[in-house]
Amino acid sequence: NGDDEITEVIDNFEDMRRKLSLSMEQQRHYEESRKELIAGISHDLSTPLTSIKGYVSGLMDGVADSPEKREKYLKTIYNTAEDMDRLVSELFLFSKLDVDKVPFNFERVDIGEFLSSCCEEMKFTFEKDKLVISFTDRLTAPQYVFLDRNQFGRVLLNIARNSVKYKKEDVASLHVDLSLLPQEDEEGGNSELRMIRIVLQDNGIGVPAELTGKIFESFYRRDTARSNPASGSGLGLAIAKQIVNRHCGTISAESMVGQGLSILIDLPIAGENSEEKGERS
Numbered sequence: 241n242g243d244d245e246i247t248e249v250i251d252n253f254e255d256m257r258r259k260l261s262l263s264m265e266q267q268r269h270y271e272e273s274r275k276e277l278i279a280g281i282s283h284d285l286s287t288p289l290t291s292i293k294g295y296v297s298g299l300m301d302g303v304a305d306s307p308e309k310r311e312k313y314l315k316t317i318y319n320t321a322e323d324m325d326r327l328v329s330e331l332f333l334f335s336k337l338d339v340d341k342v343p344f345n346f347e348r349v350d351i352g353e354f355l356s357s358c359c360e361e362m363k364f365t366f367e368k369d370k371l372v373i374s375f376t377d378r379l380t381a382p383q384y385v386f387l388d389r390n391q392f393g394r395v396l397l398n399i400a401r402n403s404v405k406y407k408k409e410d411v412a413s414l415h416v417d418l419s420l421l422p423q424e425d426e427e428g429g430n431s432e433l434r435m436i437r438i439v440l441q442d443n444g445i446g447v448p449a450e451l452t453g454k455i456f457e458s459f460y461r462r463d464t465a466r467s468n469p470a471s472g473s474g475l476g477l478a479i480a481k482q483i484v485n486r487h488c489g490t491i492s493a494e495s496m497v498g499q500g501l502s503i504l505i506d507l508p509i510a511g512e513n514s515e516e517k518g519e520r521s
Contacts, residue, residue, distance in 0.1 A: 276457075284327055288320045295320075330475045337482040344388040344486055348510050351385045351436055352377045352418055358396050359416055365397075369404045370411045378419040383436055384510045391483050396440070398476035399503050403442035408498070414442045421506055434509050441502040452493035452501075456481040477503075 241247065295313045304310040336342045359375040366373065396416075403414045421435040447455060456477050480503075484491040489507040 281331060285324065288324045288327075291320050292317050327475075330479065334475050334479050334482070337479065337486075342391075342486075344391060346386040346388055346487075348384050349387040349389065350382045351387070351438075351507070352379050352382060354387065354389070354392075355396075355416060355418055355438065358393055362396065362400055366400055366404060371400060371404050371407075372411060372413045373400070373416070374413070375416045376418065378417065379436075383420070385436060385487075385507045386510050387487065387507075388483075392487065395480040395483050395505070398480045399440050402476055403440075403444055403501075406444040406501075407442070408445045409443070412443060414440060416440050435506050436509060438505040438507070439502055440505075441500060443500045446495040446497045446499050446501050447493075449494075449496055452495050455493060456491065 295317050298304055299310065299313055304313045333342070356375055356377065359373050362371075363373050400414055403412055417439040419437050419439075421437040481491050484505055484507075487507055489505060491506075492504045493501060494504065495501040
């Protein structure tokens with residue numbers, strides 16, 4: 241505890257020990273995540289491959305002995321191959337996002353106008369899936385954020401697809417709510433509003449409250465309420481999280497079983513004279 245060279249050496253050594261310990265823990269966590277990712281890929285590719293092999297075998301063995309059966313078999317093979325293609329595409333995107341290889345084109349965007357336009361587009365996109373989409377803008381004045389329109393649109397689409405996959409009724413609903421999020425100042429009061437919050441709430445089957453953080457993990461399968469392997473790749477919300485993080489935002493979830501799922505996205509408001517959009521690209 242003295243003020244001399246030995247104490248300084250000991251303090252530096254202890255600091256090095258802590259950093260090495262943290263580095264080893266991070267490496268261990270990375271290896272576990274990598275193994276889970278490989279296991280998820282293997283599982284989600286083997287299932288449709290087995291299905292395709294089974295139907296092709298049926299065609300070769302003459303089980304499909306009528307034009308109707310053959311057409312049914314071929315349609316099933318085609319649809320399954322489409323699912324595999326979609327999985328590979330999502331996996332490729334997820335991997336590129338993970339290593340920061342996806343270019344983002346940030347623009348200063350009126351968030352209310354952007355969300356309203358996206359919701360109108362999604363109404364037509366998901367009409368056949370019987371998903372009713374509504375939007376409430378609680379902002380009293382236009383607020384601007386830096387967005388990559390295409391990438392953030394993908395976030396909204398992935399969340400909407402999730403609502404379709406896990407609906408509990410024939411007709412599902414997804415409500416998008418936009419509001420300002422007050423920022424607390426140092427004294428605990430409200431200061432200037434620097435964040436906006438987007439809440440996407442569906443009326444699906446929901447998840448246990450203690451597992452809401454898990455749904456953003458890639459290929460998460462332990463939660464039986466929202467992890468049917470036949471319903472998707474298990475990458476949609478993981479991709480959404482990475483995209484939101486690239487926008488300097490946060491994404492979280494609130495839910496209870498049987499009471500739907502709410503996805504909360506917080507994004508920083510762009511300053512009036514900010515030049516960040518060029519630096520973020």
